[in-house]
Amino acid sequence: MRPIPQRNARMLLIKNGRVLDPASKTDAKLDVLLDGDRIANVGANLSVDGAEVFDANGMIVAPGFIDLHCHLREPGQEMSETIETGSKSAARGGFTAVCCMPNTLPVNDSASVTRGIMERANATGSVRVWPIGAVSVGSKGEALAEIAGMKDAGIVAVSDDGKPVATARLMRQAMEYCDSLGLPVIDHCEDPSLFAGGVMREGPQSARLGLKGIPSESESICVGRDVEVVGLTKARLHIAHMSTRGSLEHVRSAKKQGLRVTCEVTPHHFTLIDQDVNYNTHYKMNPPLASSSDRDALIEGLADGSIDVIATDHAPHHAASKDVEFDRAPFGILGFETGLALGLSELVHRGKISLMRLVELFTTGPARVLGMERKIAAGQPGDITIFSTELKWTYRAADSPSKSRNTPFDGREFRGGPMATTVAGRLVYKR
Numbered sequence: 001m002r003p004i005p006q007r008n009a010r011m012l013l014i015k016n017g018r019v020l021d022p023a024s025k026t027d028a029k030l031d032v033l034l035d036g037d038r039i040a041n042v043g044a045n046l047s048v049d050g051a052e053v054f055d056a057n058g059m060i061v062a063p064g065f066i067d068l069h070c071h072l073r074e075p076g077q078e079m080s081e082t083i084e085t086g087s088k089s090a091a092r093g094g095f096t097a098v099c100c101m102p103n104t105l106p107v108n109d110s111a112s113v114t115r116g117i118m119e120r121a122n123a124t125g126s127v128r129v130w131p132i133g134a135v136s137v138g139s140k141g142e143a144l145a146e147i148a149g150m151k152d153a154g155i156v157a158v159s160d161d162g163k164p165v166a167t168a169r170l171m172r173q174a175m176e177y178c179d180s181l182g183l184p185v186i187d188h189c190e191d192p193s194l195f196a197g198g199v200m201r202e203g204p205q206s207a208r209l210g211l212k213g214i215p216s217e218s219e220s221i222c223v224g225r226d227v228e229v230v231g232l233t234k235a236r237l238h239i240a241h242m243s244t245r246g247s248l249e250h251v252r253s254a255k256k257q258g259l260r261v262t263c264e265v266t267p268h269h270f271t272l273i274d275q276d277v278n279y280n281t282h283y284k285m286n287p288p289l290a291s292s293s294d295r296d297a298l299i300e301g302l303a304d305g306s307i308d309v310i311a312t313d314h315a316p317h318h319a320a321s322k323d324v325e326f327d328r329a330p331f332g333i334l335g336f337e338t339g340l341a342l343g344l345s346e347l348v349h350r351g352k353i354s355l356m357r358l359v360e361l362f363t364t365g366p367a368r369v370l371g372m373e374r375k376i377a378a379g380q381p382g383d384i385t386i387f388s389t390e391l392k393w394t395y396r397a398a399d400s401p402s403k404s405r406n407t408p409f410d411g412r413e414f415r416g417g418p419m420a421t422t423v424a425g426r427l428v429y430k431r
């Protein structure tokens with residue numbers, strides 16, 4: 001947990017907002033008082049002498065959003081992003097805490113790398129940074145990494161993201177060990193033999209474009225394997241960036257059996273499909289954009305509770321690395337600043353899910369995966385996300401504090417988006 005930043009002792013009163021709190025099922029016009037680093041009071045018509053006032057009239061006041069999946073690129077790829085620039089972008093997207101994947105240079109597979117990330121986050125971060133450690137040494141899929149040491153240094157989960165956990169045997173060891181430590185194992189699911197150098201989803205569009213396709217079974221076979229291993233271990237498993245109907249069926253069946261399996265989807269997978277892919281490398285991500293049938297299945301899963309979390313998989317890449325042929329470009333796009341707005345436009349405004357459900361997918365959903373609480377109540381951390389459902393705005397990647405610009409959503413017009421973000425009682429972003 002990030003130590004409390006140095007600040008003058010003062011109070012912030014968030015007035016006249018509509019408080020949406022999934023944990024207590026609160027949906028009411030209430031004021032929220034932040035004192036120091038905590039929430040001090042929640043009630044109607046609060047007035048406090050000497051408090052700074054934020055007028056949230058017409059806005060939603062929600063528990064602080066958590067992004068369970070991002071890449072901050074530090075250490076090692078500071079050309080693309082740093083903890084400072086990435087966490088500023090996160091604050092602007094309404095996130096109060098972000099979990100950064102371990103595929104940095106070096107890989108976060110030891111307590112010393114974890115400590116380095118925590119130190120940089122404390123010195124330069126705008127939001128809380130919760131590192132995810134590697135499952136295996138160097139994420140090479142051979143021996144388990146120094147997981148207990150990394151836990152003491154601050155990791156909240158483990159993953160070999162960028163790659164799947166290499167074998168069922170390693171997955172079994174990781175699950176059994178991590179369960180005793182209280183850490184979830186997060187898997188990036190793909191079958192390398194089916195993935196085989198593909199660059200987009202296999203189907204009519206990949207054939208039309210002449211690009212090498214990846215069948216959807218590359219993902220679902222690995223999800224199926226992992227669910228089987230959970231059957232064996234009875235431990236916890238979280239599926240990263242799930243993108244296909246087949247994978248969702250495995251997760252549904254696991255949940256029906258009472259297994260502790262959770263999953264996330266990204267905003268780009270519930271918004272875009274393979275038909276949107278052309279030769280623009282800002283549409284190249286892993287897993288690739290799926291079919292419209294897969295996208296519809298994900299939206300159903302978000303609505304019916306089979307999907308637990310929306311996570312951005314914010315994956316910055318320096319402009320030069322994406323400015324190449326589609327085949328050679330790295331996978332991944334920016335995510336922090338468009339995630340909430342895509343959720344509002346694609347899911348809430350289209351009547352697919354309720355506003356409360358959207359808030360849950362960004363707050364209590366990810367918190368539950370991490371074994372934490374997330375709610376607006378006296379004594380809780382002063383982490384609050386304030387947003388509008390109606391504000392008309394245009395996303396301009398050029399205005400982002402991120403070091404990278406790799407997004408297919410540049411210039412997109414949105415209805416609704418982040419208005420202000422507080423972390424530990426401090427305003428870290430205000431539109």
Ligand SMILES: [Zn+2]
Pocket residue numbers: 161162163188240241286287
């Ligand atoms: Zn991944």
Ligand SMILES: [Zn+2]
Pocket residue numbers: 069070071101161162313315
């Ligand atoms: Zn990732």
